Amino acid sequence: LRTAAHTLADLGLPPSEVLSRLDRMVAGMAAAPFATCVYTVIDPAGSSCVAAPAGHLPPLLVLPGGATRMLSLPPGLPLGLGAESFAATRVSLPPGATLALFTDGLVESRTRSLDDGLAALQDALSSTLAQPGGALAAACEAVTQTLREHGAMDYTVVVTAPAADPAPFKYLAPYAGCAMGQHWMENGEHALVVYDDLSTHARIYRELSL
Secondary structure, three states, rough: OOHHHHHHHHHHHHHHHHHHHHHHHHHHOOOOOOOOEEEEEEEEEOOOOEEEEEEEOOOOEEOOOOOOOOOOOOOOOOOOOOOOOOOOEEEEEOOOOEEEEEHHHOOOOOOOOOHHHHHHHHHHHHHOOOOOOOOHHHHHHHHHHHHHHHHHHHEEOOOOOOOOOOOOHHHHHHHHHHHHHHHHHHHHOOEEEEEOOHHHHHHHHHHOOO
């Protein structure tokens, strides 16, 4: 399923079309599985993103100054249940904003409700990123420590790609992070994905290609 998602993403299809095709593919599988997903396309030049969910929790947006809000997205049905369409929403991303994508297993457990887990995640990200120049690595450490106290880190890996690293590493790190996250998720684990300084990867690509 992830291989198909990567292939469709390379075709440059709109998020809603990608989810529709994945939905038809999953519905046609013999085992009749289903999966949740949120597909997001970042537009650095337009300071925005387009997101379409399929039964997945929406991303969390941390604004400059520390204010947080969940993206207001229609929930949609999980992949494999034969949804006729998936709604995509364009969201503005102010300069300095941080976008966090996460699995429900990161914020919900047998000992903690979903609402409490979301509140803990928001508080951890907000308190760390509220100060000007708040470091992504420090934010991830704060989130890790907060969630560890609730047992969420027993099956979670956090991958960061600091903007201060050398250009080649900054270019390759997101791909390495995706590969690591995919490995853990395929083995039943959870991953928190935090995107910061959204234009860096595009700028580094140009820098390395010149």
